[in-house]
Amino acid sequence: APGAPLQPLRLPCSPSGSPAAPGPPLQPLRLPSSSRDFHLIYSLFKTCPGRVLCKLPCSGEKEVDLAVQSAKSAFKIWSQMSGMERCRVMLEAARIIREQREEIATMETINNGKSIFEARVDIDISWQCLEYYAGLAGSLAGEHIQLPGGSFGYTRREPLGVCVGIGAWNYPFQIACWKSGPALACGNAMVFKPSPFTPISVVRLAEIFTEAGVPKGLFNVVQGGAATGQFLCQHPDVAKISFTGSVPTGMKIMEMAAKGIKPVTLELGGKSPLIIFSDADLENAVKGALMANFLTQGEVCCNGTRVFVERKILDTFTKEVVKRTQKIKIGDPLLEDTRMGALINRPHLNRVQGFIKQAKEQGAEVLCGGDLYVPDDQKLKNGYYMRPCVLGNCKDDMTCVKEEIFGPVMAILPFDTEEEVVERANATKFGLAGGVFTRDIQKAHRVVAALKAGMCFINNYNVSPVELPFGGYKSSGFGRENGRAAIEYYSQLKTVCVEMGDVESVF
Numbered sequence: 242a243p244g245a246p247l248q249p250l251r252l253p254c255s256p257s258g259s260p261a262a263p264g265p266p267l268q269p270l271r272l273p274s275s276s277r278d279f280h281l282i283y284s285l286f287k288t289c290p291g292r293v294l295c296k297l298p299c300s301g302e303k304e305v306d307l308a309v310q311s312a313k314s315a316f317k318i319w320s321q322m323s324g325m326e327r328c329r330v331m332l333e334a335a336r337i338i339r340e341q342r343e344e345i346a347t348m349e350t351i352n353n354g355k356s357i358f359e360a361r362v363d364i365d366i367s368w369q370c371l372e373y374y375a376g377l378a379g380s381l382a383g384e385h386i387q388l389p390g391g392s393f394g395y396t397r398r399e400p401l402g403v404c405v406g407i408g409a410w411n412y413p414f415q416i417a418c419w420k421s422g423p424a425l426a427c428g429n430a431m432v433f434k435p436s437p438f439t440p441i442s443v444v445r446l447a448e449i450f451t452e453a454g455v456p457k458g459l460f461n462v463v464q465g466g467a468a469t470g471q472f473l474c475q476h477p478d479v480a481k482i483s484f485t486g487s488v489p490t491g492m493k494i495m496e497m498a499a500k501g502i503k504p505v506t507l508e509l510g511g512k513s514p515l516i517i518f519s520d521a522d523l524e525n526a527v528k529g530a531l532m533a534n535f536l537t538q539g540e541v542c543c544n545g546t547r548v549f550v551e552r553k554i555l556d557t558f559t560k561e562v563v564k565r566t567q568k569i570k571i572g573d574p575l576l577e578d579t580r581m582g583a584l585i586n587r588p589h590l591n592r593v594q595g596f597i598k599q600a601k602e603q604g605a606e607v608l609c610g611g612d613l614y615v616p617d618d619q620k621l622k623n624g625y626y627m628r629p630c631v632l633g634n635c636k637d638d639m640t641c642v643k644e645e646i647f648g649p650v651m652a653i654l655p656f657d658t659e660e661e662v663v664e665r666a667n668a669t670k671f672g673l674a675g676g677v678f679t680r681d682i683q684k685a686h687r688v689v690a691a692l693k694a695g696m697c698f699i700n701n702y703n704v705s706p707v708e709l710p711f712g713g714y715k716s717s718g719f720g721r722e723n724g725r726a727a728i729e730y731y732s733q734l735k736t737v738c739v740e741m742g743d744v745e746s747v748f
């Protein structure tokens with residue numbers, strides 16, 4: 242009922258995989274697997290945001306095994322199809338997503354809390370990803386290598402088998418497409434586990450793949466937290482793990498993969514630098530800084546949260562950034578003009594607020610935001626909203642500058658020279674992204690070449706064309722998603738050596 246205390250999405254097991262506190266008995270599985278169910282969930286959300294949308298039992302060892310076995314059967318069929326045949330099915334999946342963009346974006350907004358405006362962009366990136374890899378599927382090829390005496394060798398690019406995808410909660414649908422796109426194009430099957438905080442939209446993706454014509458079981462979804470993830474990673478029939486999430490979990494995944502000699506892709510956290518030189522186009526630099534910090538309530542791994550500003554323009558830049566940040570429309574994410582929705586859950590909101598409190602204690606100045614936002618709409622008053630925050634007077638050794646906050650908190654740091662800023666920008670355990678704003682093209686390329694980060698932007702930030710590889714250096718992980726590069730991580734190379742003469746034996 243309106244006004245009742247809001248609850249986070251309740252799942253029968255906690256995100257860490259430990260059993261849930263005793264509560265009402267679990268409901269039978271009620272996945273939002275058809276449009277009809279979807280509308281039911283939607284209407285619940287509209288009247289009571291923050292309330293339970295559905296209850297999903299965690300997949301245990303048995304369900305994980307069933308999912309892997311069914312993916313294995315589908316793999317036999319899919320991997321034997323030609324690239325062009327796979328291309329057609331994937332194009333159909335992309336077409337369905339494009340056609341149902343509005344419905345899926347709405348579902349994603351409900352799933353995650355991000356604005357519908359942004360969710361639409363996520364869905365566009367998702368179908369573009371499938372379309373891109375559909376295109377590549379038909380052109381996957383090996384090499385032909387001439388050897389002496391007419392002998393020759395050739396290489397075949399072969400799929401790995403059943404791949405596992407484990408996703409974070411910030412881009413649920415998009416992460417699933419970034420993983421399944423290249424995986425399926427290469428002829429693999431995939432079992433995907435979304436974050437227990439955002440379990441819904443990936444189920445729709447599985448339905449779409451089926452509607453598009455993939456063999457049944459080729460893309461399976463299992464639900465749950467750490468325990469379910471572990472069953473997946475330790476399953477002997479799983480050939481590869483692609484993980485998006487935090488550094489501590491990434492380490493555990495790598496350990497499990499090591500025990501089974503399984504390749505892994507790790508897309509982990511970041512604390513990326515954005516460098517604004519005084520010769521930059523100020524209007525674009527300010528827009529870039531906002532793009533680098535406030536998409537999806539700041540819950541973006543590659544955000545440029547350390548904004549280094551050349552001292553000459555510090556005041557002008559800061560004033561403008563603060564002015565624009567204060568204008569960001571926060572509130573009901575389903576409203577057309579909302580640009581910042583709700584954070585993922587109460588504990589995360591508290592954590593973000595904790596970082597801001599600590600920043601103040603350590604001497605940073607809150608230039609705007611950082612407090613809770615209470616929408617006028619009574620039904621939303623207990624939602625997990627906060628005002629986007631800009632911190633001034635920051636120093637490199639402050640916690641807010643060193644640790645990933647994963648919320649709408651920008652730290653502004655002045656600098657004086659190029660050499661100094663490059664050194665400070667690289668002084669982090671992370672290396673996911675980095676950006677530079679300047680009109681000097683030599684300086685722009687020199688600085689990005691010196692940045693120890695996998696994804697660098699010049700005069701923009703957080704755009705994500707699917708054609709470009711994405712992934713981290715250092716503790717931000719390894720392996721790449723998007724672009725041709727991802728093919729390397731979802732296929733293996735077989736070399737065939739062909740003798741055209743006689744065997745010259747040494748014996």
Ligand SMILES: NC(=O)C1=CN([C@@H]2O[C@H](COP(=O)(O)OP(=O)(O)OC[C@H]3O[C@@H](n4cnc5c(N)ncnc54)[C@H](O)[C@@H]3O)[C@@H](O)[C@H]2O)C=CC1
Pocket residue numbers: 256257407408409410411412434435436437465466467468469470471474485486487488489490491493494507508509510511541542543645647673717
């Ligand atoms: N580099 C990238 O592309 C991205 C990185 N991230 C990072 O993810 C973090 C936030 O996402 P969270 O969902 O909170 O991360 P998380 O690491 O807590 O969870 C990620 C996924 O791993 C699963 N998981 C947890 N413990 C596991 C275990 N022991 N074995 C197998 N699976 C397990 C979770 O259920 C979830 O599906 C941030 O640090 C952020 O930087 C988020 C999005 C993109």
Ligand SMILES: C[N+](C)(C)CCCC(=O)O
Pocket residue numbers: 411412416536540541542543703704705
């Ligand atoms: C789409 N983009 C570039 C804003 C973010 C993608 C990485 C992530 O999943 O956090």
